[in-house]
Amino acid sequence: MxxxxxxxxxxxxxxxxxxxxxxxxxxxxxxxxxxxxxxxxxxxxxxxxxxxxxxxxxxxxxxxxxxxxxxxxxxxxxxxxxxxxxxxxxxxxxxxxxxxxxxxxxxxxxxxxxxxxxxxxxxxxxxxxxxxxxxxxxxxxxxxxxxxxxxxxxxxxxxxxxxxxxxxxxxxxxxxxxxxxxxxxxxxxxxxxxxxxxxxxxxxxxxxxxxxxxxxxxxxxxxxxxxxxxxxxxxxxxxxxxxxxxxxxxxxxxxxLNLPTQDQVDFRAACFCHKKIVDIGFVCSVCLSSSFYIGFLQLVSCLLNLQNQVCVQTKGASSF
Known part of the structure; x- marks a missing residue:
């Protein structure tokens, strides 16, 4: 059986x-x-x-x-x-x-x-x-x-x-x-x-x-x-x-099949304000749809550009 x-x-x-x-x-x-x-x-x-x-x-x-x-x-x-x-x-x-x-x-x-x-x-x-x-x-x-x-x-x-x-x-x-x-x-x-x-x-x-x-x-x-x-x-x-x-x-x-793989991937993002690829940035935790990535030295200029946008609050900016 x-x-x-x-x-x-x-x-x-x-x-x-x-x-x-x-x-x-x-x-x-x-x-x-x-x-x-x-x-x-x-x-x-x-x-x-x-x-x-x-x-x-x-x-x-x-x-x-x-x-x-x-x-x-x-x-x-x-x-x-x-x-x-x-x-x-x-x-x-x-x-x-x-x-x-x-x-x-x-x-x-x-x-x-x-x-x-x-x-x-x-x-x-x-x-x-x-x-x-x-x-x-x-x-x-x-x-x-x-x-x-x-x-x-x-x-x-x-x-x-x-x-x-x-x-x-x-x-x-x-x-x-x-x-x-x-x-x-x-x-x-x-x-x-x-x-x-x-x-x-x-x-x-x-x-x-x-x-x-x-x-x-x-x-x-x-x-x-x-x-x-x-x-x-x-x-x-x-x-x-x-x-x-x-x-x-x-x-x-x-x-x-053993196809080519990526050993290292560049995960850098682009600043939403200045349209530049940056290594370190900040993202708004209040308005996700209007999130922005910025370098630390560009923080002031980015905030000035976005101060007229009600949905983005500068107090909610946190690093990522």
Missing amino acids: KDVSLSEGRDSWHIIVVAIQLDIIDDSNLLVMIIDTNPFAWEDSSNAPVPLSLESALSQVLVFINAHLALKYNNKVVVIASHIGKSKILYPLADNEEPTISNNGNKRNANMYPHFQIVTDQIVSNLQKLLSGTDTSFLKKDMGASPTITGALSMALCYINRVTKLDDEGHIKPRILVLSVSPDSAYQYIPLMNCIFSAQKASIPLDVCKIFGEETAFLQQASNITGGVYVKMENRQALLEYLMMAFLPDRYSRNY
């Missing part, structure tokens, strides 16, 4: 494992990729000792996107450009989720899978339109111009929310990948943190690949809070290798 019970137990566990595997097979991995297209940062990247142009990076990104689509028949991808002053969806088109091959005069590559060519052509075409419509002469006058990463993240979260609402069985597994070349913008701190906590609440991992420039404290926090992967490229000529090894595995496969 013991042998029979053990056999039945093994069979039941086998059925459970098979059911889980079949459920995972039906999952659709939705990759929302946000590409930082800051023209000034890419110009600096092209002139760096180890140069990497936007054109060269895009060609490697397209290979990575095709690899993601090739992993499973129902994998999906969304590409968003985080540009100066605006964000734009490069793929798919807003009015046609599954476009057909158009006869626009371009020669079809007989060696390329048709769907890959559709994705590649759309991304390249829409990015060219975005870059050609950018008035760089006007932007150079505003040296504080920065890409709207918060706008791109908001678009990504809205798209994911719309798609997952239609998925009653929960087979869509979304994740966001940010390719960053720009430094942190303290002016975007509050809306960026709102996006980060929204992604955390929705269980959406936010991966970050820092291609060029200094470490970004805010994106480090985003990756750490949402359980994503943060990688700062040491060898800028190996972008494709970084993408394939660190960011290609889906959410389920990551449970069995």
Whole structure:
């Protein structure tokens, strides 16, 4: 009788494992990729000792996107450009989720899978339109111009929310990948943190690949809070290798892989008044919605700026 019970137990566990595997097979991995297209940062990247142009990076990104689509028949991808002053969806088109091959005069590559060519052509075409419509002469006058990463993240979260609402069985597994070349913008701190906590609440991992420039404290926090992967490229000529090894595995496969982790995370915040990243600050314990982070030497000026706001009481300021 013991042998029979053990056999039945093994069979039941086998059925459970098979059911889980079949459920995972039906999952659709939705990759929302946000590409930082800051023209000034890419110009600096092209002139760096180890140069990497936007054109060269895009060609490697397209290979990575095709690899993601090739992993499973129902994998999906969304590409968003985080540009100066605006964000734009490069793929798919807003009015046609599954476009057909158009006869626009371009020669079809007989060696390329048709769907890959559709994705590649759309991304390249829409990015060219975005870059050609950018008035760089006007932007150079505003040296504080920065890409709207918060706008791109908001678009990504809205798209994911719309798609997952239609998925009653929960087979869509979304994740966001940010390719960053720009430094942190303290002016975007509050809306960026709102996006980060929204992604955390929705269980959406936010991966970050820092291609060029200094470490970004805010994106480090985003990756750490949402359980994503943060990688700062040491060898800028190996972008494709970084993408394939660190960011290609889906959410389920990551449970069995040793992916890069962050040894140290920069948890600094930005002053709500002066829009500067500070190490030590104070937060109002009376009005949480109007909380402010300030350095000790800037305490007086911050209080003067906020003295006309009734909701903020200076007596309630306490260090954190």
